[in-house]
Amino acid sequence: MLPAYAHIQGEWRLLQRSIGISAMHMQLLKNNKVVxxxxxxxxxxxxxxxxRHCRLDPNDRVLKKDCTAHSILYDIRTNGFRRLTVQTDTWCSSGATRPDGTLVQTGGYNDGDHVIRILVPCNGGNCDWVEYPRSLSQRRWYASNQILPDGRVIIVGGRAQFNYEFYPGHSPSSSKSFRLNFLRETKDGHENNLYPFLHLLPDGNLFIFANTRSILFNYKRNHIVREFPAIPGADPRNYPSSGSSVLLPDRRKCSGRT
Incomplete structure (x- = not known):
């Protein structure tokens, strides 16, 4: 525990005995609700x-007709929730929130691997998932997303995908991917480069970590600015080894070197 918070006493509370679904993915929205x-x-x-609505999906590998919900919207203030409708498989998809609070969820498995899903937060009971099939240029399963300063989302990698793309593209109908050989180089026999860690740095470049290696990447020019030393021990940190990453503030002054 950090010394500054050592005096704070916490506790666990059971808010709902069941919400009916498993929380594979969760996202806090701007209106204090959690999808x-x-x-x-x-x-x-x-x-x-x-x-009594049902989801009819001839491509689903388990249920062609499914009358159950696989998404809910939880209200922190009221401790209540309501059911949402997901049409395609979100298994190991990825997402990011845009500056206006809209959640952009991308990819998944099977019929969901090329899908972009949009959820616009609302305080009433009308908002729900809106899905756009075949909107990604490549299959995105175990990819990572990062919001960019211009409001776009960069979508990096995925299983057997050594490239990246942007949402939205240059036009609503355009979707294009760009090669990133670093992802191919970091693939091993266990695919320990899935869900690469992404952090947007103050200089505008993107920090990308995959397996045991990391780079500073200029996504505007598709150029690796710098490659950092591999972490010691040769133990992968990404999925399926399932490490994690967080960007912490650093008040030290830079030396000016790149």
């Missing part, structure tokens, strides 16, 4: 879709 969602190809959940 929670799970994969769709692991059988029915424990909560039905509203209004």
């Amino acid at each position: 929670i969602f799970d994969r769709t190809d692991f059988g029915p959940s424990n909560i039905s879709l509203p209004g």
